[in-house]
Amino acid sequence: MGDQTEAASTGQTDLESAFEENKNRILGLMNAKKYIHARDEFMALNEVDAAEVFGEAEAELGIEMAVILFRMLPKDASAEVFSRLDSDDQLAIIDKITDRELGTIMQEMDFDDMIDVLEELPATVVDKVLAKSTPGERKLINTFLNYPENSAGSLMTPDYIELKKDWTVGDALVHIKKVGMDSETVYTCYVKDWGRKLLGIVSLRNLVTYDETTPIADLIVEDIVYVGVYDDQEKVSEAFTRYGFLAIPVVDNEHRLVGIITVDDILDVIEEETTEDIERMGGVIGADDREYLDTGVFRHYRNRFPWLILLMCSAMLTGLVIAHYELLLSDVVSLAMYLPLLMGTGGNSGSQASTLIIRGLALGEIEMKDAPRVLWKEFRVSLLLGASLSAINFCKIIFIDRPENALFVGLTVCCAQVLVICLAKCIGGMLPLLAKRVGIDPALMAAPFISTLTDTFACLIYFNLAAIFFTRLV
Amino acid sequence: MGDQTEAASTGQTDLESAFEENKNRILGLMNAKKYIHARDEFMALNEVDAAEVFGEAEAELGIEMAVILFRMLPKDASAEVFSRLDSDDQLAIIDKITDRELGTIMQEMDFDDMIDVLEELPATVVDKVLAKSTPGERKLINTFLNYPENSAGSLMTPDYIELKKDWTVGDALVHIKKVGMDSETVYTCYVKDWGRKLLGIVSLRNLVTYDETTPIADLIVEDIVYVGVYDDQEKVSEAFTRYGFLAIPVVDNEHRLVGIITVDDILDVIEEETTEDIERMGGVIGADDREYLDTGVFRHYRNRFPWLILLMCSAMLTGLVIAHYELLLSDVVSLAMYLPLLMGTGGNSGSQASTLIIRGLALGEIEMKDAPRVLWKEFRVSLLLGASLSAINFCKIIFIDRPENALFVGLTVCCAQVLVICLAKCIGGMLPLLAKRVGIDPALMAAPFISTLTDTFACLIYFNLAAIFFTRLV
Numbered sequence: 001m002g003d004q005t006e007a008a009s010t011g012q013t014d015l016e017s018a019f020e021e022n023k024n025r026i027l028g029l030m031n032a033k034k035y036i037h038a039r040d041e042f043m044a045l046n047e048v049d050a051a052e053v054f055g056e057a058e059a060e061l062g063i064e065m066a067v068i069l070f071r072m073l074p075k076d077a078s079a080e081v082f083s084r085l086d087s088d089d090q091l092a093i094i095d096k097i098t099d100r101e102l103g104t105i106m107q108e109m110d111f112d113d114m115i116d117v118l119e120e121l122p123a124t125v126v127d128k129v130l131a132k133s134t135p136g137e138r139k140l141i142n143t144f145l146n147y148p149e150n151s152a153g154s155l156m157t158p159d160y161i162e163l164k165k166d167w168t169v170g171d172a173l174v175h176i177k178k179v180g181m182d183s184e185t186v187y188t189c190y191v192k193d194w195g196r197k198l199l200g201i202v203s204l205r206n207l208v209t210y211d212e213t214t215p216i217a218d219l220i221v222e223d224i225v226y227v228g229v230y231d232d233q234e235k236v237s238e239a240f241t242r243y244g245f246l247a248i249p250v251v252d253n254e255h256r257l258v259g260i261i262t263v264d265d266i267l268d269v270i271e272e273e274t275t276e277d278i279e280r281m282g283g284v285i286g287a288d289d290r291e292y293l294d295t296g297v298f299r300h301y302r303n304r305f306p307w308l309i310l311l312m313c314s315a316m317l318t319g320l321v322i323a324h325y326e327l328l329l330s331d332v333v334s335l336a337m338y339l340p341l342l343m344g345t346g347g348n349s350g351s352q353a354s355t356l357i358i359r360g361l362a363l364g365e366i367e368m369k370d371a372p373r374v375l376w377k378e379f380r381v382s383l384l385l386g387a388s389l390s391a392i393n394f395c396k397i398i399f400i401d402r403p404e405n406a407l408f409v410g411l412t413v414c415c416a417q418v419l420v421i422c423l424a425k426c427i428g429g430m431l432p433l434l435a436k437r438v439g440i441d442p443a444l445m446a447a448p449f450i451s452t453l454t455d456t457f458a459c460l461i462y463f464n465l466a467a468i469f470f471t472r473l474v
Numbered sequence: 475m476g477d478q479t480e481a482a483s484t485g486q487t488d489l490e491s492a493f494e495e496n497k498n499r500i501l502g503l504m505n506a507k508k509y510i511h512a513r514d515e516f517m518a519l520n521e522v523d524a525a526e527v528f529g530e531a532e533a534e535l536g537i538e539m540a541v542i543l544f545r546m547l548p549k550d551a552s553a554e555v556f557s558r559l560d561s562d563d564q565l566a567i568i569d570k571i572t573d574r575e576l577g578t579i580m581q582e583m584d585f586d587d588m589i590d591v592l593e594e595l596p597a598t599v600v601d602k603v604l605a606k607s608t609p610g611e612r613k614l615i616n617t618f619l620n621y622p623e624n625s626a627g628s629l630m631t632p633d634y635i636e637l638k639k640d641w642t643v644g645d646a647l648v649h650i651k652k653v654g655m656d657s658e659t660v661y662t663c664y665v666k667d668w669g670r671k672l673l674g675i676v677s678l679r680n681l682v683t684y685d686e687t688t689p690i691a692d693l694i695v696e697d698i699v700y701v702g703v704y705d706d707q708e709k710v711s712e713a714f715t716r717y718g719f720l721a722i723p724v725v726d727n728e729h730r731l732v733g734i735i736t737v738d739d740i741l742d743v744i745e746e747e748t749t750e751d752i753e754r755m756g757g758v759i760g761a762d763d764r765e766y767l768d769t770g771v772f773r774h775y776r777n778r779f780p781w782l783i784l785l786m787c788s789a790m791l792t793g794l795v796i797a798h799y800e801l802l803l804s805d806v807v808s809l810a811m812y813l814p815l816l817m818g819t820g821g822n823s824g825s826q827a828s829t830l831i832i833r834g835l836a837l838g839e840i841e842m843k844d845a846p847r848v849l850w851k852e853f854r855v856s857l858l859l860g861a862s863l864s865a866i867n868f869c870k871i872i873f874i875d876r877p878e879n880a881l882f883v884g885l886t887v888c889c890a891q892v893l894v895i896c897l898a899k900c901i902g903g904m905l906p907l908l909a910k911r912v913g914i915d916p917a918l919m920a921a922p923f924i925s926t927l928t929d930t931f932a933c934l935i936y937f938n939l940a941a942i943f944f945t946r947l948v
Contacts, residue, residue, distance in 0.1 A: 044697075048717050173682060180683040187661050187678070187720075204661070204678060208647060209654040223518075241745060243522050244738030246661075246720065263737055264718030270741075271715060274748050275833055278755070282829025282921065283822050291839040292830050293847060300855045304826045305862065308819055312863060315818035316870070319811040326807050333804045337793040340817065340929055344789035345782060347821075348757050348922045352778045355756025356766050359749055365765040373767060381774045388779065389786060396790070447756065447921035448822045455814055 023053050039072040051084035067096045079108035087120035103132040112157035115144045152236050153229040156250045156259030161189040170212035185262050188247045191220050198257040226251050233269045240266045281446035283307040311452045318456045325463040334403035338413045346420040346458040347451025353378050353428030354450050358442045374429045382425035386418035412469050416462040424454040497527050513546040525558035541570045553582035561594035577606040586631035589618045626710050627703040630724045630733030635663040644686035659736050662721045665694050672731040700725050707743045714740045755920035757781040785926045792930045799937040808877035812887045820894040820932040821925025827852050827902030828924045832916045848903045856899035860892035886943050890936040898928040
């Protein structure tokens with residue numbers, strides 16, 4: 001977390017509109033070739049906003065203009081802005097600037113940001129960048145690049161402050177004064193033992209409130225939460241949300257401290273993980289980090305096709321059920337009228353249940369062992385819902401619709417509705433748990449899948465009941 | 475953010491299982507009435523875990539036992555744990571402990587936590603608590619309690635560190651040493667002008683890296699992002715995610731600094747807002763902060779009924795469409811067989827689009843002005859999807875299903891499918907934008923609503939096409 005982010009600027013309560021104004025003014029100035037004015041305005045932005053203006057400039061004025069804008073930035077700011085661009089834009093810039101400029105940017109960039117950038121770039125460009133670093137750096141970079149995507153290792157930075165156990169607070173503050181500006185955070189410092197194993201942490205809050213002569217050993221908190229270098233980022237973000245950390249240490253298998261992760265990076269992870277969950281729940285698979293508008297039509301197609309074809313197959317199953325009861329249907333055509341109603345309430349009540357369970361699982365509020373409680377709760381809720389909805393429905397059929405054999409149609413529809421809602425809620429409640437059990441992402445068991453599944457069951461239940469009631473009748 | 479949270483403990487990489495073990499051991503010891511052992515184990519937990527153990531103890535051993543456990547905690551820890559409990563548990567504790575104990579807890583609690591607690595308690599209990607505070611405190615508490623729920627004002631704390639413009643770094647560090655332990659954060663300090671207006675911020679990182687003689691005036695960052703006291707918490711969390719802040723200042727209408735919000739509190743807000751969005755997208759309305767398992771059957775019923783009844787009504791509309799074409803359906807019963815397929819792919823492809831747009835809106839990636847681009851993208855994606863799905867479908871109808879008039883049925887189904895997918899994707903893409911425009915939460919325009927809506931359109935399109943094709947045929 002650079003100091004810049006701690007002091008990002010806009011000076012307006014209404015963030016969005018103030019930023020829009022600045023952006024349009026800068027683009028206007030660029031367009032009018034008033035580069036000096038544009039530079040002054042651009043340099044007054046913080047790096048987050050500057051990165052967004054760069055993106056807009058690239059889209060509206062072309063990459064040449066955008067690179068002119070980018071080159072106006074001072075060295076340290078250009079590294080910060082660069083690390084926040086899309087990888088397409090990063091590539092375009094690397095293509096346009098000199099090797100020396102690139103070297104400077106890479107040197108100024110925070111270590112974890114550099115790793116993020118390198119992970120997205122093509123191998124040839126990565127080699128070009130690595131050629132500019134010392135053998136020692138290159139080794140460290142390669143180690144970090146090798147951590148699996150979405151692991152704690154791929155998120156961490158080695159730029160933490162290390163204090164020695166036999167120092168005093170005064171020694172520590174002198175050390176921080178020296179290295180503080182190059183570290184990811186100064187607010188939590190780390191103490192290792194002789195085997196480079198993590199011993200504990202010391203907060204800067206303690207360092208500035210205790211006397212200079214206090215031994216560091218007295219301030220070390222030894223019993224701390226840490227994550228393993230191969231732990232999934234979801235687990236890291238859970239730890240942050242649960243405990244409200246500013247930073248968390250990352251250790252390897254031998255419990256040696258290899259890096260730290262700071263809360264600002266975790267905010268991005270949380271956003272990313274939530275987006276993945278929500279998109280999966282909406283039936284979009286394999287979406288990457290690209291924004292909606294930056295994703296091409298073919299990629300959108302590819303992300304959506306698998307679910308649709310799967311769901312189409314299961315809808316065909318429902319069709320077979322209907323085909324099977326074709327004779328009954330041609331006898332009592334009015335039965336078809338209530339099919340959307342049953343399929344609709346079934347699908348929706350099932351996805352209500354699955355949504356709640358998927359979210360509960362994601363937040364750790366619901367666990368495997370709660371399955372019986374979930375089932376019992378869903379069963380009772382579905383009885384209540386089924387009873388009230390079908391009562392309304394029955395009245396409507398008898399008094400408003402008045403089809404032929406109204407009583408029998410009404411009975412069939414209402415009995416089917418109660419059964420369908422019960423089954424849908426129980427399936428919706430259990431499938432996410434089952435998915436988690438067998439190692440599938442529970443988010444896949446959301447509305448699209450559940451409603452397609454319950455459609456089939458709704459048809460089966462409905463026509464079977466109808467067959468029973470109407471054979472009696474005939 | 476107390477120092478405790480910066481140094482929360484478990485000392486295990488596998489957070490969850492380590493915690494489960496501790497929890498079960500403590501509950502076992504309590505059950506065996508080995509209170510002294512239980513206390514030692516309980517006191518070794520950090521306050522987040524302790525609060526969870528309290529909740530489990532209450533559920534498994536009853537409130538009496540849980541309160542015994544709670545009373546074992548030292549003063550400062552008990553305040554931290556108390557602030558993290560459900561409001562039901564807080565009420566139960568207030569009921570069991572003496573007024574003096576309650577007074578101590580309230581005194582030890584962080585100001586923003588106390589406001590959170592008071593907001594959830596019944597008015598009579600709030601009065602009882604307020605009676606224990608000085609008139610000055612009471613006035614401040616009442617001001618904070620009056621900020622609307624989910625506003626920046628309801629999240630902030632007045633416990634920030636204020637530095638004077640004419641101080642030096644040395645003066646500032648002396649001041650921080652004095653008040654640091656009672657402040658929410660020491661890592662960002664605030665400077666006001668003579669009219670109590672926010673002038674700017676100074677980071678502790680700068681204070682510990684610059685010389686003691688440096689004037690504070692040189693370190694003030696004046697161009698900062700802040701929020702208004704009545705701004706919605708969603709806006710606050712957007713600012714944190716966008717800029718990676720540790721804390722953000724909150725100002726009133728006169729630009730006077732009234733409090734700060736720290737990142738740890740925002741992690742909870744993000745979780746809460748995301749849960750609300752996801753639940754709304756799943757057709758659950760009005761759910762509160764309660765966890766799934768803690769919510770009673772009737773409340774679950776109440777949260778789910780409104781959507782279901784609304785969706786049932788629109789499903790009835792679809793039924794009317796079918797009823798209107800009863801004659802056609804009784805002529806060509808095989809048409810009914812493909813109804814679930816059309817309704818299914820329509821609903822699912824519509825909700826894919828709406829999911830992406832809702833999430834894009836929530837992240838600020840998509841704005842109102844992008845509507846034409848969204849529509850154009852969805853249109854092209856839907857043509858691709860419609861073409862490939864209906865091609866598969868056509869082959870299946872002709873070569874596998876072989877209904878009577880296979881060619882006509884196939885043409886009807888496939889033309890209908892392309893049209894339905896196009897319409898569904900465009901509706902799914904546009905409705906969230908439209909909702910935002912008129913001030914409705916876009917998350918309501920998700921799967922349940924979209925799929926019910928497209929069901930009706932699917933039926934209309936299908937039967938109209940069938941009528942056209944089959945009147946030709948007959």
